[in-house]
Amino acid sequence: MSKIAEAFANGKAFIPFITVGDPDAQTTAACVREMVAAGADLIELGIPFSDPTAEGPVIQGANLRALKGGMTTDKVFDLVRDLRKDVTIPMVFMTYANVVFSYGAERFIRTCSEVGIDGLILPDLPFEEKEEFLPACHTYGVDLISLIAPTSENRIAMIAREAEGFIYIVSSLGVTGVRSEIKTDLASIVQVVRENASVPCAIGFGISEPAQARKMADISDGAIVGSAIIRLLERYGKEAPAQVGAYVRSMKDALR
């Protein structure tokens, strides 16, 4: 069984996202350790990409700051190696297809497995193109995470049936970013997912408040939060880890 299942074994999962290298590797590492201490169940590490087409302005900014700070795929792997000295909860990468492809898919996914990365989320790799990386993912035991969107409709069952690790349900149309209101009929989507999938599902995009996270976790198996955390990094920079820890604690408490 996938290690990712552990993240969903203690009630509703809280899944924070952080862009690696924003503003530097030390801050990212400190944030991750704070998040773990605060009760995060799974960490989503973003490998920065120059043109993150699925991101809103907040995470776009984090990607650019990280690249400007000199972050590279190799340095991200180094950081994960260091984190794995003490971090035992599941960790996945969130990045774009070209970051994996240009590194060499087999080499990238083998390295994921070596350093202790459990899954891979690629927003620009839909169901139809997953063969690009799936064989290597299977070889090295890295879960290729599937996304389901409000527009997936007739595709939900097909995607859910073959899903691995967990299913990332995108709450709203558009790109990542904080939203005051989520209007999609997520309960119906989750129902179809549950009827077809053998893995848990978590909802992301637009979640920032504890009450929202509670609501999303009530209808699914967990909540994913990115932009709200990146905003803390934007605001506090190297001083962000304590703030991020406190925030993650408040979110996880809402899910208990």
Add this chain to the structure above:
Amino acid sequence: MTNEKGRFGIHGGQYIPETLMNAVIELEKAYDHYKDDPEFNAELTALLNDYAGRPSRLYYAEKMTRDLGGAKIYLKREDLNHTGAHKINNVLGQALLAKKMGKTRLIAETGAGQHGVATATAAALMGMECVVFMGEEDTIRQALNVYRMRLLGAEVIPVKTGTATLKDAVSEAMREWTSRIEDTHYCLGSVMGPHPFPIIVRDFQAVISRETRAQILEKEGRLPDAVLACVGGGSNAIGSFYHFIPDEGVRLIGCEAAGRGVDTFETAATIATGRLGIFHGMKSYFCQDEYGQIAPVYSISAGLDYPGIGPEHAHLHDIGRAEYVPVTDEEAVNAFEYLARTEGIIPAIESAHAVAHAMKIAPQMREDQIIIITISGRGDKDCAAIARYRGEDIHE
């Protein structure tokens, strides 16, 4: 030439967010239905002929031919189309298709502004809402086209992210499409992006080579030895090449923007300096660093200032059917001025890249050989920028 999932050899595909998958599937179904629909095609042909002014002329550039002293040079005059460029061919097709699909709003990216102007024009004609994304840098380089789009009723959104040029405009248009799909068609301007766009845009632009082939056979009784066109994403080039692809004896030459040179970082010549990657919905060649970060490319020409190339071109390159050559800013500006002086035709700075390469090869060819250069657009929009390049500041 395509197989499953819109592949051209290893290139192409649909590398896009799940949110957009049903939209591109719906588009593919609609296009498969309408492309062979006689009524749709009659409507489109009427628009192309009566509104856009097709067929465009194939003009024998006699003075240029004599001056260069080699191959006989013909110019395919896409600059004479309504809105001043080949972009209208694709836009009228897509706008009509979008209308049939029940869409009421068109969004588009634009580099030089020609595709944006064409989209704004079609939207005005068909009574549709229109939003154009344009890199902020390009809104400065191409201020006149920004004004034209607004005059036509479109909203122009300056994109400030990244390099604030064409690639960022594409990213922003894709982001906008993911947030509003129901009533919106993304009118992509080049033979790029996810399947089915590279096929749709190529088919609508193929009118260029369909006409050119018939025109040259009528004028010369034979096929040309070479067809030249500029390549950014590659829509006018694929349109110019398409019906000549089976004619093995016709050299197909795509002219890429080398900017300050392919040995500098200030270049946009993808085939010369890029490598295989996955970006903007497709697998193709891209200018990128060792970690796959997309390069901040540069060209004097906003329309060619793009770090990738359409997947069908990538495939034509792989199989050796087409050649891709780099042309620098300096060579393109010289050609821009040369064509103005020699033939009284001011080409778009994009098209001037193809003219520049013709100036290199024509003198080495025999007088009984023929080359055709596609003049993809007119150069009025570029006059201020070229004047600046030459150190003269003019106010439009």
